[in-house]
Amino acid sequence: MSGADFPLLLDAARFAREIDGKPVRLFTLSNRSGMVVCVTNYGAKIEQLLVPDREGRFDDVVLGYDSIEGVVGGSPSVGAFVGRYAGRIENARFKLGGQEHQLAANNGPHCLHGGLRGSRFQVFDAVQHNPSSVEMRYVFADGEEGFPGTLALNLTYSVTDENELVLDYEAVALDAPTVANFTTHAFFNLEGLNSTKSNSALGHEVMINASRYFGMTPELIATGELLPVQGTPFDFRQPAVLDTRVHSPQAAGGVLGYDDCFAIDRSTAGELALCARVRAPAGGRVMEVWSTEPTMQFYTGMVAGEALAGGPGKGGRRYVQQQSLCFEPQGYPNAPNIAAFPSAVHAPGQGRQGRTLYRFSTS
Structure with missing residues (x-):
């Protein structure tokens, strides 16, 4: 890999600020083959991810911002670790x-991604112990955004x-029962x-390892129904090019895009399971979730x-939408709100753990 092939890294100095009395920084993670991930502790947001295509050319494969002012003024979910719910x-x-x-209502009458000031808007305490990982911590206060109970979150980003x-x-959960649900965005x-x-x-080209998806209201609220993907636009069990779905009413039943939740097929609850595989045909990059x-x-x-x-x-x-x-x-x-679903409640002393990984290769 020549220097000319490698995109310019984000400038960490442009992220060095203080917000809400806490220091904000950009942390750069890398491995021995040249993969680089840049993460800021404001919202624990991924701002850059450099991986090679089939010709060995590195490029940035995530939306993000090149300064903390850009992050704060940008779309709040881009790159974020999302909670408390x-x-x-x-x-x-x-x-x-x-x-x-x-709770705080920030999506019409509903609470989305933790409310008006969820983790997307918070400064995490962060420490980088080695070149390939960074640890971050945030404590949700009792009553924050209307949620009960104090909840301590520890998060580690690693590049292998x-x-x-x-x-x-x-x-x-530290002092009272609470609810929690996290994702990376x-x-x-x-x-x-x-x-x-x-x-x-x-x-x-997208494959999603799911034979069921969640029924939703027009406002994208889960109804409690789990529906079969068979014969619907939600069947991605075999790889499909998205353009053939969202631009063809005959093929996709009028679907213009996706904002939908899938129940991942797995043999054992809590196991690390394949959720999705994505391929970019021109450059040959492949990502497994x-x-x-x-x-x-x-x-x-x-x-x-x-x-x-x-x-x-x-x-x-x-x-823009559908760019990513x-x-x-x-x-x-x-x-x-749905008794039939697995509980999201955590009693004091009860932990909620999770692991998600994005694996990159080429074809």
Whole structure:
């Protein structure tokens, strides 16, 4: 790999600020084969991910920002580690122990991704012990965004020599029962942001290892139904090029894009299982998504070309819907309001652990 082939790394100095009285930094992780991941502790957000294509050319395969001002002014979910509760909680409320808890509503009447000031907007305490990993910690206060109980979250990002980005987390309820659900929200375009094909991800070929998906209301609230993908636009058990789904009403029943949750097929609950495999045909990059989480939200955006919220991205790029894809392993959606779903409640002293990894290769 020549120096000319390697994209310019993000400038860590442009992320060195203080927010809410806490230091913000950019942490650079790397392995022996040249893979690089840059993460800021503001929202524990992935800002850059460099991996090679089939010709050995490195490029950045995630949306992100090149300064902390860009991150703060940008789309809040881009690259973030999401909590205290990922996804939507219906009408921003739930009952726990007979008491109703009213949450911050930030998606119409609903609570999305932890509310108005969830982990996407918080500065994590962070320490980097070695070149390939960084540890981050955030403590959700009792009553924060309306959620009961204090919840301590520990998160580690690691890069392996197998070209994997690994996220390990553990969250422990400290003083009262609470609910929790976490996910990672990187926006991927495997052709690379410097590619001529970076304006759309609809040429990507996607496989999702799921024979069931979750029924949703028009406002994307889980109803409690688990439906078979067979014969529907949600059947990705065999690889499908997205462009053939979202641009063909005959093929996809009028689907314009995806913001849908799938129940991942696995033999044992809690095992590390394959959730999805994605391939970018032009450059040949392949990404596998593995997780211990039982479900995965798949997001493309619904309106091709519509700008994402917030200001410009890296290099002044204007990010748009369907330019990138999100693969968000997590717990059951809206579980605090659906008794039939596995419980999201954690008693004091009870931990919630999870691992998600993104494995990169070429074909």
